[in-house]
Amino acid sequence: MPYPFVPERFPAVLPPLGDGVDRVRHRVAIVGAGPVGYCVAIGLAVQGISSVLIEADDSVCAGSRAICISRRSLEILDRLGALPGFLSIGLPWTGGRSFYRDREVLRFTMPNDANQRLPPMLNLAQYHIEQILLERVRELADRIDLRWRTRLTALESQADGVRARLTTPLGDYTLEADWLVAADGGRSAVRESLGLALAGTSYEGRYVIVDIAMPSDRPTERLAFFDPPCNPGSTVLVHKQPQDVWRIDYQLRPDEDAEAAVQPANVLPRVESLLAMLGETADWAPIWISLYRANALTLDRYRHGRVLFAGDAAHLVPIFGVRGANSGIDDADNLAWKLAAVLQGLASERLLDTYSEERVAAARENLSYGTKSTEFMAPPSFAFEWMRTAVLGLAVRHEAVRSLINPRQTSPIAYADSSLSRVVASAPDFRAGPAPGHVLAEAPLQSIDASARAPVRHDGYLTQRLGSHFTLLHFAPDGTLPADLGGLDAEMRGLGIRWRTVVIGAGMDDATGRLWALYDAARGASYLVRPDGHVLARWRQCHANDVRLAVARVLDRVGERKGGA
Amino acid sequence: MNADELDAVYTALCRAMTAVGEARAPLLLARFALLAIVEIADADRLQQLIAAAAQDLTDPTAGSGS
Ligand SMILES: Cc1cc2nc3c(=O)[nH]c(=O)nc-3n(C[C@H](O)[C@H](O)[C@H](O)COP(=O)(O)OP(=O)(O)OC[C@H]3O[C@@H](n4cnc5c(N)ncnc54)[C@H](O)[C@@H]3O)c2cc1C
Numbered sequence: 056m057p058y059p060f061v062p063e064r065f066p067a068v069l070p071p072l073g074d075g076v077d078r079v080r081h082r083v084a085i086v087g088a089g090p091v092g093y094c095v096a097i098g099l100a101v102q103g104i105s106s107v108l109i110e111a112d113d114s115v116c117a118g119s120r121a122i123c124i125s126r127r128s129l130e131i132l133d134r135l136g137a138l139p140g141f142l143s144i145g146l147p148w149t150g151g152r153s154f155y156r157d158r159e160v161l162r163f164t165m166p167n168d169a170n171q172r173l174p175p176m177l178n179l180a181q182y183h184i185e186q187i188l189l190e191r192v193r194e195l196a197d198r199i200d201l202r203w204r205t206r207l208t209a210l211e212s213q214a215d216g217v218r219a220r221l222t223t224p225l226g227d228y229t230l231e232a233d234w235l236v237a238a239d240g241g242r243s244a245v246r247e248s249l250g251l252a253l254a255g256t257s258y259e260g261r262y263v264i265v266d267i268a269m270p271s272d273r274p275t276e277r278l279a280f281f282d283p284p285c286n287p288g289s290t291v292l293v294h295k296q297p298q299d300v301w302r303i304d305y306q307l308r309p310d311e312d313a314e315a316a317v318q319p320a321n322v323l324p325r326v327e328s329l330l331a332m333l334g335e336t337a338d339w340a341p342i343w344i345s346l347y348r349a350n351a352l353t354l355d356r357y358r359h360g361r362v363l364f365a366g367d368a369a370h371l372v373p374i375f376g377v378r379g380a381n382s383g384i385d386d387a388d389n390l391a392w393k394l395a396a397v398l399q400g401l402a403s404e405r406l407l408d409t410y411s412e413e414r415v416a417a418a419r420e421n422l423s424y425g426t427k428s429t430e431f432m433a434p435p436s437f438a439f440e441w442m443r444t445a446v447l448g449l450a451v452r453h454e455a456v457r458s459l460i461n462p463r464q465t466s467p468i469a470y471a472d473s474s475l476s477r478v479v480a481s482a483p484d485f486r487a488g489p490a491p492g493h494v495l496a497e498a499p500l501q502s503i504d505a506s507a508r509a510p511v512r513h514d515g516y517l518t519q520r521l522g523s524h525f526t527l528l529h530f531a532p533d534g535t536l537p538a539d540l541g542g543l544d545a546e547m548r549g550l551g552i553r554w555r556t557v558v559i560g561a562g563m564d565d566a567t568g569r570l571w572a573l574y575d576a577a578r579g580a581s582y583l584v585r586p587d588g589h590v591l592a593r594w595r596q597c598h599a600n601d602v603r604l605a606v607a608r609v610l611d612r613v614g615e616r617k618g619g620a
Numbered sequence: 621m622n623a624d625e626l627d628a629v630y631t632a633l634c635r636a637m638t639a640v641g642e643a644r645a646p647l648l649l650a651r652f653a654l655l656a657i658v659e660i661a662d663a664d665r666l667q668q669l670i671a672a673a674a675q676d677l678t679d680p681t682a683g684s685g686s
Contacts (some may be wrong), residue, residue, distance in 0.1 A: 421680055427627055438637030438645060448676060458623035
C-alpha cells in the first residue's frame with residue numbers, strides 16, 4: 056500500500072552555459088533540498104539573499120524518516136513563514152508512556168504550560184515537512200533557484216569561493232559560487248570531496264522501522280514497550296502520524312539476519328501481534344519497511360573556508376530523542392542570518408566561525424543526550440542490558456529510578472558558552488529570564504490598536520514579535536521608549552541592519568502579568584535578541600551606546616566605523 | 621541528585637561493568653554494593669533495600685537480559 060501522499064515529479068533544467076560553466080556566478084549555492092537545505096534557502100531569502108538550491112532527486116523524499124518536529128523548530132518555521140502548513144497537517148502531542156512487560160513504568164510529559172502558543176511536539180511525515188517547505192520556496196521563487204535532478208559529483212574549494220561539478224540527465228556543468236552550504240545529508244558528497252569524515256560512535260543495535268496504514272482513534276503520544284508479551288525480548292516504539300499512518304519501530308535480536316528481518320513475512324506477524332496487544336482490530340496494511348542503526352557522529356568544524364556544513368551532512372544524531380531534523384533546522388536558523396550579514400557586508404567572515412562554534416557545541420550536547428537514549432533503547436553491551444533490566448523491573452515500585460527510562464526528547468539548546476554570548480558583560484542581577492545564549496521563554500502578549508475608533512485588542516505571543524531581524528525588547532510600563540533609545544530603530548536600519556524595537560508596556564502587554572516576572576523585568580530593562588531568537592545581551596537599564604557596542608561586537612566590526620569603514 | 625546526575629552515575633556504572641567484562645561484572649557489582657552498604661550505614665534501611673532488590677526476582681526470567 057502506498058503512502059497517502061503523491062509526490063510531484065520535477066524535471067532537470069540546465070541554466071545558460073558558457074564553456075560548460077553556469078554563466079551566473081552565484082553568491083550562495085546550497086547542496087541538498089532536504090529539510091535543512093530548504094530552511095537555509097528560505098532563511099537567506101527572507102534576509103534578502105538569493106541562492107541556488109541543488110537537489111539530486113526529482114521530488115520530495117519518500118519513505119519513513121523524521122516524524123517528530125519540536126516546538127523550537129516550529130518557532131523557527133514560523134519565522135520562515137511556513138508554520139500554517141505544519142499546524143494544519145501535524146498532530147500535536149505532549150507526552151508518552153512506557154511499559155515493561157504488561158506494567159506501565161513511566162508516564163512523561165514534555166515541558167508545557169499555559170504560556171505556550173505551540174505544542175511541545177508535532178507529528179507529520181518528512182514528505183509533509185519537505186512539501187510544506189517546497190511550497191514556501193515556490194513563493195520565494197525570485198530568490199531561490201531550485202534545480203532538481205542535479206547532483207554534485209565533485210567540488211573544488213578556493214579562497215574566495217567554490218567550483219562545483221554537477222551532473223543532470225541533460226548534461227553536466229560547472230557552477231561557481233562565493234559560498235556553498237552542504238546540506239546533502241548523511242552521505243554528503245561535499246564532505247567526501249573535501250576529504251572530511253564524521254567521527255564518533257556507531258551502534259550495533261538494529262531497529263526495524265515500519266510505517267503502516269491503519270485507522271485508529273488512539274491519541275497521539277509516544278508509546279514504548281520493553282519486553283512486551285506480544286514480542287518478548289524486544290523493544291517496540293509506536294507513534295501516530297497524520298492520515299491514519301502509524302510508525303512502529305522494533306529492535307532486532309543480535310542473532311537476527313538483517314535481510315530476512317525486513318521481509319514482510321517476518322515483519323507482518325510481529326506487527327500483527329503488537330496490534331492485537333494494543334486491542335486494535337481495524338484492517339491494516341504495511342506501507343514501508345526499513346532497517347535503522349544508530350550513529351552518534353559529527354564533524355569537528357562546520358566551516359571549511361567557503362564551505363559550511365549543516366544538518367545530517369555535519370552530524371548524525373540517533374533517532375531516539377528526535378534530534379536529527381530538529382537540530383538541522385536549528386543549524387539552518389543559526390547560519391542564515393550570519394551568512395546574510397556577511398554577504399551584505401555588515402559583518403566580517405569571522406561571524407561564520409561562530410556558526411561552527413555554536414552548532415558544533417549544540418551537536419555535542421544533542422549527541423550526549425542521543426547517546427544516553429540509544430544506550431537505553433539499544434543497549435551496547437551486556438552491562439547496559441543488565442542495568443536496563445534492573446531499572447525496568449524496579450521502576451514498577453520505585454519511582455526514583457523512572458527518570459532513567461525517560462526518552463530525553465529534544466529541547467532548546469542554549470549557546471551559553473558561545474563567544475557571542477559574551478560580547479556584553481553578563482548582568483548578574485537578573486533573578487529570572489533567559490540569560491545570553493538562551494532562547495526566549497514564551498508568554499502571552501496582547502497588543503491594543505489604539506488607532507481604531509474603538510481600541511481593538513489582538514491576542515498573541517511574545518515569540519510572534521521576533522522575525523528575521525534583531526529585536527530590542529524594552530520594558531516600560533507607560534509603553535514609551537526613552538529618548539536615548541528612540542533613534543536606534545532608524546539608525547540600525549540606516550546601517551542596513553534588520554532591526555525592530557518592541558516596547559512591552561501600555562499598548563503591548565501581558566494581561567496575566569506573567570511576562571514581567573518571567574523576564575524579571577522592571578522599568579527600563581532590555582533584552583537584545585538575535586535574528587535566530589537567542590538572547591544576545593540584557594540590561595537592567597540600557598543605553599543606546601550599550602546596544603551599539605553589542606551589535607558592533609557581534610558583527611565583529613568594533614572600531615571599524617570610527618576608522619572610517 | 622537530579623535526573624542528569626543519576627543518568628551520569630548510571631552510565632558510569634554501565635561503563636565500568638563493560639570494561640571488566642561479563643564474567644567479572646557480578647564481582648564488580650558485589651564490591652559496589654558493599655561500598656554502598658558501608659556508605660549508607662543504616663542497617664534497617666539496608667535490610668529494606670536488599671528485600672526490595674530481591675522482590676519480584678522469583679520469576680526465573682526476571683533477572684535475565686531482555
Ligand atoms: C527512521 C528515521 C526516523 C527519524 N525520525 C526523526 C524525527 O522524528 N525527528 C527528527 O528531527 N529527525 C528524525 N530523523 C532524522 C532526519 O530524518 C534527518 O536528520 C533529516 O532528514 C536531515 O535533514 P537534511 O536536510 O540534513 O538531510 P536529508 O534529509 O538527508 O536531505 C539531503 C538531501 O540532499 C540530497 N542530496 C544528497 N546528495 C546529493 C548530491 N551529491 N547532490 C545534490 N543533492 C544531494 C538528497 O537527495 C536529499 O534530498 C529520522 C531519521 C530516520 C532514518
